[in-house]
Amino acid sequence: MHALCLASSSPRRQALLAQLGYQFELVIPDIDETPRAGETPAQLVVRLAQEKASTGLAMRQKQGHQGNLVLGSDTIVVQDGRVLGKPANRDEALATLRALSGREHQVMTAVALAAEDGCEHRLITTQVQFCALTEAQMAAYWDSGEPADKAGSYGIQGLGGNFVRAIQGSYSAVVGLPLVETRELIEQMQAKQA
Numbered sequence: 001m002h003a004l005c006l007a008s009s010s011p012r013r014q015a016l017l018a019q020l021g022y023q024f025e026l027v028i029p030d031i032d033e034t035p036r037a038g039e040t041p042a043q044l045v046v047r048l049a050q051e052k053a054s055t056g057l058a059m060r061q062k063q064g065h066q067g068n069l070v071l072g073s074d075t076i077v078v079q080d081g082r083v084l085g086k087p088a089n090r091d092e093a094l095a096t097l098r099a100l101s102g103r104e105h106q107v108m109t110a111v112a113l114a115a116e117d118g119c120e121h122r123l124i125t126t127q128v129q130f131c132a133l134t135e136a137q138m139a140a141y142w143d144s145g146e147p148a149d150k151a152g153s154y155g156i157q158g159l160g161g162n163f164v165r166a167i168q169g170s171y172s173a174v175v176g177l178p179l180v181e182t183r184e185l186i187e188q189m190q191a192k193q194a
Protein backbone atom coordinates (compact mmCIF):
# COMPACT_ATOMS: atom_id res chain seq x y z
CA MET A 1 0.00 0.00 0.00
CA HIS A 2 1.43 3.39 -0.98
CA ALA A 3 1.64 6.15 1.62
CA LEU A 4 -0.83 8.94 0.99
CA CYS A 5 0.34 12.51 1.32
CA LEU A 6 -1.64 15.77 1.03
CA ALA A 7 0.16 18.69 -0.59
CA SER A 8 -1.81 21.50 1.06
CA SER A 9 -1.66 24.07 3.83
CA SER A 10 -5.45 24.30 3.87
CA PRO A 11 -7.10 23.06 7.10
CA ARG A 12 -10.32 22.58 5.09
CA ARG A 13 -8.63 20.15 2.70
CA GLN A 14 -7.01 18.31 5.62
CA ALA A 15 -10.41 17.92 7.31
CA LEU A 16 -12.08 16.71 4.09
CA LEU A 17 -9.39 14.11 3.40
CA ALA A 18 -9.66 12.91 7.01
CA GLN A 19 -13.44 12.68 6.50
CA LEU A 20 -12.75 10.09 3.77
CA GLY A 21 -11.08 7.97 6.45
CA TYR A 22 -7.53 8.10 5.09
CA GLN A 23 -4.36 8.37 7.15
CA PHE A 24 -2.00 10.80 5.42
CA GLU A 25 1.04 12.95 5.86
CA LEU A 26 1.39 16.58 4.88
CA VAL A 27 3.77 18.39 2.58
CA ILE A 28 3.45 22.10 1.79
CA PRO A 29 4.68 23.09 -1.66
CA ASP A 30 5.08 26.75 -2.55
CA ILE A 31 3.52 27.27 -5.97
CA ASP A 32 3.31 30.44 -8.05
CA GLU A 33 -0.44 30.72 -8.75
CA THR A 34 -0.17 33.44 -11.44
CA PRO A 35 -2.27 32.59 -14.53
CA ARG A 36 -0.39 32.21 -17.82
CA ALA A 37 -1.24 34.30 -20.86
CA GLY A 38 -4.10 32.74 -22.82
CA GLU A 39 -4.83 30.10 -20.17
CA THR A 40 -8.52 29.28 -19.64
CA PRO A 41 -9.87 29.01 -16.06
CA ALA A 42 -10.15 25.21 -16.45
CA GLN A 43 -6.56 24.95 -17.70
CA LEU A 44 -5.35 27.16 -14.82
CA VAL A 45 -7.04 25.21 -12.02
CA VAL A 46 -5.92 21.82 -13.39
CA ARG A 47 -2.33 23.03 -13.88
CA LEU A 48 -2.14 24.39 -10.32
CA ALA A 49 -3.51 21.15 -8.80
CA GLN A 50 -0.98 19.16 -10.86
CA GLU A 51 1.89 21.46 -9.85
CA LYS A 52 0.98 21.14 -6.16
CA ALA A 53 0.87 17.33 -6.48
CA SER A 54 4.06 16.96 -8.53
CA THR A 55 6.04 19.48 -6.45
CA GLY A 56 4.80 17.72 -3.30
CA LEU A 57 5.96 14.37 -4.72
CA ALA A 58 9.40 15.78 -5.54
CA MET A 59 9.67 17.19 -1.99
CA ARG A 60 8.76 13.79 -0.49
CA GLN A 61 11.35 12.05 -2.68
CA LYS A 62 13.99 14.58 -1.60
CA GLN A 63 13.13 13.76 2.02
CA GLY A 64 13.91 10.11 1.21
CA HIS A 65 10.33 8.77 1.08
CA GLN A 66 9.57 6.32 -1.72
CA GLY A 67 6.29 5.01 -3.11
CA ASN A 68 4.14 8.03 -2.33
CA LEU A 69 0.77 9.09 -3.69
CA VAL A 70 0.63 12.86 -3.37
CA LEU A 71 -2.67 14.75 -3.63
CA GLY A 72 -2.85 18.38 -4.73
CA SER A 73 -5.94 20.51 -5.25
CA ASP A 74 -6.88 23.99 -6.37
CA THR A 75 -10.14 25.95 -6.22
CA ILE A 76 -11.10 29.02 -8.26
CA VAL A 77 -14.25 31.12 -8.60
CA VAL A 78 -15.30 31.95 -12.17
CA GLN A 79 -17.94 34.28 -13.53
CA ASP A 80 -18.49 35.07 -17.22
CA GLY A 81 -15.20 33.31 -17.98
CA ARG A 82 -13.29 35.55 -15.55
CA VAL A 83 -11.39 34.22 -12.54
CA LEU A 84 -12.30 36.10 -9.35
CA GLY A 85 -9.21 35.71 -7.17
CA LYS A 86 -8.36 36.49 -3.58
CA PRO A 87 -9.14 40.21 -2.95
CA ALA A 88 -6.20 42.58 -2.51
CA ASN A 89 -8.28 44.94 -0.36
CA ARG A 90 -11.79 45.93 0.79
CA ASP A 91 -12.71 47.64 -2.50
CA GLU A 92 -11.80 44.56 -4.52
CA ALA A 93 -13.75 42.27 -2.19
CA LEU A 94 -16.82 44.51 -2.39
CA ALA A 95 -16.54 44.66 -6.20
CA THR A 96 -16.41 40.84 -6.32
CA LEU A 97 -19.38 40.47 -3.96
CA ARG A 98 -21.37 42.98 -6.09
CA ALA A 99 -20.58 40.87 -9.17
CA LEU A 100 -21.73 37.67 -7.41
CA SER A 101 -24.87 39.27 -5.89
CA GLY A 102 -28.13 37.86 -7.31
CA ARG A 103 -26.31 35.86 -9.97
CA GLU A 104 -24.79 32.49 -10.77
CA HIS A 105 -21.09 31.68 -10.88
CA GLN A 106 -18.97 28.56 -11.10
CA VAL A 107 -16.56 27.13 -8.57
CA MET A 108 -13.94 24.94 -10.23
CA THR A 109 -11.91 22.54 -8.14
CA ALA A 110 -9.24 20.33 -9.63
CA VAL A 111 -7.73 17.44 -7.74
CA ALA A 112 -4.53 15.76 -8.91
CA LEU A 113 -2.82 12.64 -7.62
CA ALA A 114 0.86 12.19 -8.43
CA ALA A 115 2.74 8.90 -8.25
CA GLU A 116 6.21 7.98 -9.51
CA ASP A 117 4.76 6.73 -12.82
CA GLY A 118 2.40 9.62 -13.57
CA CYS A 119 -0.28 12.05 -12.43
CA GLU A 120 -4.07 11.72 -12.80
CA HIS A 121 -6.60 14.47 -12.23
CA ARG A 122 -10.30 15.29 -12.04
CA LEU A 123 -11.98 18.67 -12.62
CA ILE A 124 -15.26 19.38 -10.85
CA THR A 125 -17.37 22.42 -11.72
CA THR A 126 -20.20 23.46 -9.40
CA GLN A 127 -22.82 26.11 -10.17
CA VAL A 128 -23.49 28.46 -7.25
CA GLN A 129 -26.43 30.88 -7.12
CA PHE A 130 -26.08 33.86 -4.78
CA CYS A 131 -29.06 35.78 -3.38
CA ALA A 132 -29.13 39.56 -3.92
CA LEU A 133 -26.93 41.35 -1.37
CA THR A 134 -27.31 44.86 -0.02
CA GLU A 135 -24.31 47.19 0.32
CA ALA A 136 -24.75 46.95 4.11
CA GLN A 137 -24.61 43.13 4.02
CA MET A 138 -21.47 43.16 1.87
CA ALA A 139 -19.77 45.75 4.11
CA ALA A 140 -20.66 43.76 7.25
CA TYR A 141 -19.33 40.59 5.60
CA TRP A 142 -16.02 42.30 4.81
CA ASP A 143 -15.83 43.51 8.42
CA SER A 144 -16.20 39.89 9.63
CA GLY A 145 -12.71 39.23 8.20
CA GLU A 146 -13.86 36.14 6.31
CA PRO A 147 -13.52 37.32 2.67
CA ALA A 148 -9.96 38.67 2.96
CA ASP A 149 -8.06 35.45 2.15
CA LYS A 150 -10.67 33.71 0.03
CA ALA A 151 -10.89 33.16 -3.70
CA GLY A 152 -14.13 34.85 -4.84
CA SER A 153 -14.20 36.78 -1.53
CA TYR A 154 -16.45 34.26 0.24
CA GLY A 155 -16.47 30.92 2.00
CA ILE A 156 -19.55 28.70 1.68
CA GLN A 157 -18.52 26.87 4.85
CA GLY A 158 -18.70 30.09 6.90
CA LEU A 159 -20.84 33.24 6.98
CA GLY A 160 -20.71 33.26 3.17
CA GLY A 161 -23.02 30.24 3.24
CA ASN A 162 -25.79 32.67 4.18
CA PHE A 163 -25.62 34.15 0.68
CA VAL A 164 -25.89 30.86 -1.22
CA ARG A 165 -29.43 30.28 -2.50
CA ALA A 166 -28.61 27.09 -4.39
CA ILE A 167 -25.77 24.93 -5.58
CA GLN A 168 -25.72 22.35 -8.33
CA GLY A 169 -22.75 20.05 -8.02
CA SER A 170 -20.42 19.15 -5.18
CA TYR A 171 -20.53 21.05 -1.87
CA SER A 172 -17.23 19.52 -0.74
CA ALA A 173 -15.61 20.66 -4.00
CA VAL A 174 -16.68 24.27 -3.27
CA VAL A 175 -15.12 24.00 0.19
CA GLY A 176 -11.88 22.70 -1.39
CA LEU A 177 -11.85 18.92 -2.03
CA PRO A 178 -14.54 16.88 -3.82
CA LEU A 179 -15.12 13.86 -1.58
CA VAL A 180 -16.48 11.36 -4.11
CA GLU A 181 -14.04 12.13 -6.93
CA THR A 182 -11.05 12.27 -4.55
CA ARG A 183 -11.91 8.85 -3.12
CA GLU A 184 -12.38 7.43 -6.64
CA LEU A 185 -9.05 8.86 -7.78
CA ILE A 186 -7.19 7.43 -4.76
CA GLU A 187 -8.85 4.00 -5.14
CA GLN A 188 -8.04 3.91 -8.85
CA MET A 189 -4.38 4.87 -8.33
CA GLN A 190 -3.95 2.47 -5.41
CA ALA A 191 -5.34 -0.38 -7.53
CA LYS A 192 -2.89 0.53 -10.30
CA GLN A 193 0.08 0.62 -7.89
CA ALA A 194 -0.84 -2.67 -6.16
Ligand SMILES: Cc1cn([C@H]2C[C@H](O)[C@@H](COP(=O)(O)OP(=O)(O)OP(=O)(O)O)O2)c(=O)[nH]c1=O
Nearest residue numbers: 008009010074075149150151154155156174175
Ligand atom coordinates in the same frame (compact mmCIF):
# COMPACT_ATOMS: atom_id res chain seq x y z
C1 LIG B 1 -15.71 29.62 -2.97
C2 LIG B 1 -14.90 29.31 -1.79
C3 LIG B 1 -13.58 29.62 -1.76
N1 LIG B 1 -12.84 29.33 -0.67
C4 LIG B 1 -11.44 29.71 -0.81
C5 LIG B 1 -10.40 29.65 0.21
C6 LIG B 1 -9.13 29.78 -0.65
O1 LIG B 1 -8.91 31.14 -0.90
C7 LIG B 1 -9.55 29.21 -1.95
C8 LIG B 1 -8.80 28.02 -2.34
O2 LIG B 1 -7.51 28.44 -2.61
P1 LIG B 1 -6.45 27.44 -3.07
O3 LIG B 1 -5.30 28.17 -3.68
O4 LIG B 1 -7.11 26.37 -3.90
O5 LIG B 1 -5.98 26.73 -1.72
P2 LIG B 1 -5.28 27.28 -0.44
O6 LIG B 1 -4.32 28.37 -0.77
O7 LIG B 1 -6.34 27.60 0.60
O8 LIG B 1 -4.53 25.96 0.07
P3 LIG B 1 -3.39 25.04 -0.65
O9 LIG B 1 -2.99 25.67 -1.95
O10 LIG B 1 -2.25 24.98 0.33
O11 LIG B 1 -4.04 23.67 -0.81
O12 LIG B 1 -10.91 28.88 -1.81
C9 LIG B 1 -13.39 28.73 0.45
O13 LIG B 1 -12.74 28.47 1.45
N2 LIG B 1 -14.71 28.41 0.44
C10 LIG B 1 -15.50 28.70 -0.61
O14 LIG B 1 -16.71 28.44 -0.57
